[in-house]
Amino acid sequence: MAAPNFDDFDHDAHMRETFELAREATVRGDKPFGSVLVRDDTVIMNDSNREITEDDIRRHPELHLAYRACREYDADERAAMVMYTSTEPCPMCAGGMATAGFGRVVYSVGSDEIAAFTGSEPTVRCAEILDGVSDVVGPLLNEEGRQIHQEYGW
Numbered sequence: 001m002a003a004p005n006f007d008d009f010d011h012d013a014h015m016r017e018t019f020e021l022a023r024e025a026t027v028r029g030d031k032p033f034g035s036v037l038v039r040d041d042t043v044i045m046n047d048s049n050r051e052i053t054e055d056d057i058r059r060h061p062e063l064h065l066a067y068r069a070c071r072e073y074d075a076d077e078r079a080a081m082v083m084y085t086s087t088e089p090c091p092m093c094a095g096g097m098a099t100a101g102f103g104r105v106v107y108s109v110g111s112d113e114i115a116a117f118t119g120s121e122p123t124v125r126c127a128e129i130l131d132g133v134s135d136v137v138g139p140l141l142n143e144e145g146r147q148i149h150q151e152y153g154w
Contacts, residue, residue: 004080006104009041015108015141018086021048022148029053032152035061035085037069045069061085062093066100079103086145087114088138094129105130107138108145117154
């Protein structure tokens with residue numbers, strides 16, 4: 001099976017869907033993070049942060065989608081997928097995504113920017129964790145993504 005050309009995907013549309021999911025999370029009472037998993041340029045799964053409302057530190061959208069993808073798809077299918085996420089995955093999520101083996105990860109707001117918003121120390125970048133496993137692309141639509149965090153008001 002030939003690898004898909006991820007460059008042909010509608011990156012802006014998929015990223016904007018993650019923004020809507022991030023906004024839904026904040027309305028629900030969670031932190032502003034959303035992600036979609038895309039195969040053949042079609043969203044096949046989506047999720048938003050549920051750490052607070054489900055009282056579960058593991059309910060970051062990227063980690064939950066990686067978990068679901070590993071249960072529902074084989075390694076070759078996962079390698080043909082792109083994870084779009086409103087914010088660069090944290091080390092926990094990147095570790096789960098490394099196990100899932102997605103072909104590409106695309107984010108809007110960098111972890112360095114989140115550290116500045118939250119007043120915390122920057123974490124290990126996801127590209128370091130995913131090196132040799134997934135291509136990491138970002139930031140994409142950075143100003144739109146940053147606006148969500150500015151509205152959240154960390």
